[in-house]
Amino acid sequence: MNLSRAEYRQALAALADDGLAGYLSANSNLPGPRGNLTLLDAAGDVLPEPVARRLADDPDEFLACAGVVTVGRLLQERPGDQELVDLLTVRAADPRWRVREAVAIAAQRVGDADQPQFRALVAGWAASSDPLVARAGIAAVCEPRLLADPLTAAAALDACARATATLQAFSAADRRSEEVRTLRQGLGYCWSVAVAGTPEAGLPLFLGLDATDPDLAWVIKSNRGKQRLARLLG
Numbered sequence: 593m594n595l596s597r598a599e600y601r602q603a604l605a606a607l608a609d610d611g612l613a614g615y616l617s618a619n620s621n622l623p624g625p626r627g628n629l630t631l632l633d634a635a636g637d638v639l640p641e642p643v644a645r646r647l648a649d650d651p652d653e654f655l656a657c658a659g660v661v662t663v664g665r666l667l668q669e670r671p672g673d674q675e676l677v678d679l680l681t682v683r684a685a686d687p688r689w690r691v692r693e694a695v696a697i698a699a700q701r702v703g704d705a706d707q708p709q710f711r712a713l714v715a716g717w718a719a720s721s722d723p724l725v726a727r728a729g730i731a732a733v734c735e736p737r738l739l740a741d742p743l744t745a746a747a748a749l750d751a752c753a754r755a756t757a758t759l760q761a762f763s764a765a766d767r768r769s770e771e772v773r774t775l776r777q778g779l780g781y782c783w784s785v786a787v788a789g790t791p792e793a794g795l796p797l798f799l800g801l802d803a804t805d806p807d808l809a810w811v812i813k814s815n816r817g818k819q820r821l822a823r824l825l826g
Contacts, residue, residue, distance in 0.1 A: 594621075600634030609643050613655055616647075620654040627654055627690060636661035636701065648679060656683070657694035664701030671709045677716075684717060684728035685771075692728065699732035703744070710738070711747045718751035723762070723775035726755040734782035739789030748786035749794050755779060759807060767807055776807050780814030784821035791824050 595603070600619075607615055616635060621628040635658040639647070644666065647659030660683050667676050684695045703710035710733075717729030729751045739745040756779055762772050783801075787794030798821075803809050815821050 594619075594628060594630060597630050597634045597637075600631050601638050604634060604638050609640060612639065612643055613647065613650075613652075616655055616658050617652065622654050627657070632657055632661050632694065632697070636665050636698070641666055645679070648683065653688050653690050656686070656688070656691050660691060660694040661698050661701070664698030667698075667702050667709065667713075668705045671706055672712075677713060680713075681717065681720075681725060681728075685722055685724040689774075692724065693731075695728050696731040696735075699728070700735055700738065703732070703735070703738045707738070707741050707744050711744060714747055714751050718754040721758060721761075723758065723769075723771045726758045727775045727778040730755050730778050730782040730786075734785035734789075736785060736789065739785070742790070745786070745790040746793065748782075748789055749797055752779065752783050752786045753797060755782075756801065756808065756811070759811075760802070760805060776811060779811045781818070783811065784815040784818035787815075788820040788824065795824060 604612060604615065616631065619628055619631050639658065639662040641662075644659045644662035647655045648663065650656045650659065660680065663676050663680055667673060670676065680695050680698055683691055686692055699710065699713055702713060714729045714733040717725050717732070720726050720729070730748075733744065733748045733751050739748055755775060759767075759772065759775055759779060766772055767776075783798055787798050798812075798815070801808050801812055803812055816825065
């Protein structure tokens with residue numbers, strides 16, 4: 593039976609450093625369709641930095657996720673620490689999808705506490721030519737709870753526009769790669785969130801996307817199918 597976040601924090605805090613990985617693995621809910629996100633959140637709250645750095649490089653997927661999520665807390669504590677930013681950026685291009693999701697969670701922790709730092713982080717990722725890093729930027733910022741801030745809502749639109757330009761820049765052959773398809777999939781969801789966050793500015797940008805590009809046509813269709821955007825488009 594899963595525990596609450598507070599209960600997991602208490603359990604983790606009571607363990608010696610060498611017992612943390614075993615506890616996390618034993619309670620990960622993996623293998624299975626859904627990892628233990630409550631435990632990940634608790635780990636991010638309490639894991640010591642040396643443990644988190646070690647786990648972030650672990651071949652075990654859940655342990656790597658726990659280390660990565662903790663980096664979000666460390667960036668709250670040490671804003672602008674380039675070494676921590678670099679660690680997240682490397683993991684943003686991880687081949688394991690759960691680790692990439694953990695990067696978004698870590699960034700959103702920063703956004704909850706320090707939106708200027710969060711916007712800088714997102715802008716750097718969204719401008720990357722690496723499709724998985726660009727995808728990390730949009731996945732992190734296109735979170736409705738963070739878009740109440742007008743500057744962050746504008747940053748979400750900018751991130752989507754930049755990532756879309758990155759997608760367009762790939763050749764037809766490159767677009768068949770798994771990494772570029774992952775970026776396209778992210779854009780197929782994130783535009784609707786960004787536009788809903790600031791419709792007045794977002795709708796013209798979205799409606800101006802190049803529907804003659806087959807991948808952008810897919811992105812447009814996918815977002816139009818999201819209820820949040822369908823309501824705005826009438």
